[in-house]
Amino acid sequence: METIKNYLDNMFAGLPNTEQMKDLKHNMLSNMEDKYNELKASGKSENEAIGIVISEFGNIDELINELGIKKDTTTDNKPMISQSETDAYLTVKKTMGLQIGIGVFLCALAPAALILITKLQSDGLITGGLSEKAGSLLGLIPLFLLITIAVAIFIYSGMNFERYKYIEEGVNLPSSVEANLKRQHENYTQPYYLSVILGVCLLILSPIALFVTNLLNNDYSGYGVVVLLGIVAVAIFILIYFGTIRESYNRLLRLGDYSEKKQKENKVIGAVASIVWPLAVLIFLLTGFIYGYWHINWIIFPVTGILFGMFSAVYNILKGNEN
Numbered sequence: 001m002e003t004i005k006n007y008l009d010n011m012f013a014g015l016p017n018t019e020q021m022k023d024l025k026h027n028m029l030s031n032m033e034d035k036y037n038e039l040k041a042s043g044k045s046e047n048e049a050i051g052i053v054i055s056e057f058g059n060i061d062e063l064i065n066e067l068g069i070k071k072d073t074t075t076d077n078k079p080m081i082s083q084s085e086t087d088a089y090l091t092v093k094k095t096m097g098l099q100i101g102i103g104v105f106l107c108a109l110a111p112a113a114l115i116l117i118t119k120l121q122s123d124g125l126i127t128g129g130l131s132e133k134a135g136s137l138l139g140l141i142p143l144f145l146l147i148t149i150a151v152a153i154f155i156y157s158g159m160n161f162e163r164y165k166y167i168e169e170g171v172n173l174p175s176s177v178e179a180n181l182k183r184q185h186e187n188y189t190q191p192y193y194l195s196v197i198l199g200v201c202l203l204i205l206s207p208i209a210l211f212v213t214n215l216l217n218n219d220y221s222g223y224g225v226v227v228l229l230g231i232v233a234v235a236i237f238i239l240i241y242f243g244t245i246r247e248s249y250n251r252l253l254r255l256g257d258y259s260e261k262k263q264k265e266n267k268v269i270g271a272v273a274s275i276v277w278p279l280a281v282l283i284f285l286l287t288g289f290i291y292g293y294w295h296i297n298w299i300i301f302p303v304t305g306i307l308f309g310m311f312s313a314v315y316n317i318l319k320g321n322e323n
Contacts, residue, residue: 009174097244099157101237103150108233112226113142119222185249195242202235280304
């Protein structure tokens with residue numbers, strides 16, 4: 001029966017969403033279900049019953065012409081997906097959010113591991129008979145290991161998602177699927193907001209680790225950086241995981257940043273972000289390792305966030321004025 005419902009949704013996809021159309025669709029579905037059950041009771045297989053029902057009721061052009069209804073010629077020719085396809089996409093996106101969150105978490109921990117081992121070695125807490133140079137190189141092992149694992153996770157996640165890329169390009173939803181998806185989206189709103197609050201609070205509180213270590217002993221600032229990066233890693237994981245789930249709902253329903261207008265704007269903002277944030281991380285690490293400014297260079301991230309937010313706001317305002 002799901003096949004018949006999906007077929008009917010596709011037939012009515014290009015028609016006006018009026019009460020007349022809803023009644024017509026409801027009556028057709030009722031008649032198709034009665035015919036399907038009758039065929040099944042007579043011994044027909046499911047495929048045979050569905051084929052006969054569709055062949056008898058599958059053409060509504062004559063009825064539409066008699067009623068004087070015009071098809072909507074502004075539809076976008078995007079594919080219609082079923083409830084099962086929607087559920088599979090949401091499940092894969094949730095898994096993808098977890099995998100990417102773990103990958104980014106490991107990337108954030110990589111420099112923390114390097115700093116921690118370097119600091120422990122310089123304080124003489126780990127030597128093991130190693131020379132100073134060998135001890136310094138020891139810190140590179142967890143750094144490259146964690147980054148390698150993260151990259152492997154990213155690649156695996158991307159390959160696993162490949163078969164659902166057509167949904168990312170835009171799809172149409174049957175009315176029943178869209179209504180169900182909207183309910184799920186509304187139910188997820190509160191958990192999403194709580195995750196954003198938690199993630200942002202962790203980011204704001206993360207510099208406290210530096211303040212505490214500096215108050216105890218300025219030589220402990222390296223350990224403060226390790227704790228700071230650990231807290232940031234946890235915050236980023238939370239934001240990515242819950243944000244990916246939210247993004248999947250918004251993309252299917254074409255809400256917020258995934259409306260057609262917003263998608264064009266996001267391409268520019270995303271391109272700028274792909275340059276700005278890696279550059280901020282590079283400056284953070286260089287000023288820390290070369291000049292030892294761990295106690296103050298954390299301010300790079302909030303400053304970058306403020307400037308990038310200003311750029312995004314100005315860009316959206318300018319694009320809005322153009323339209």
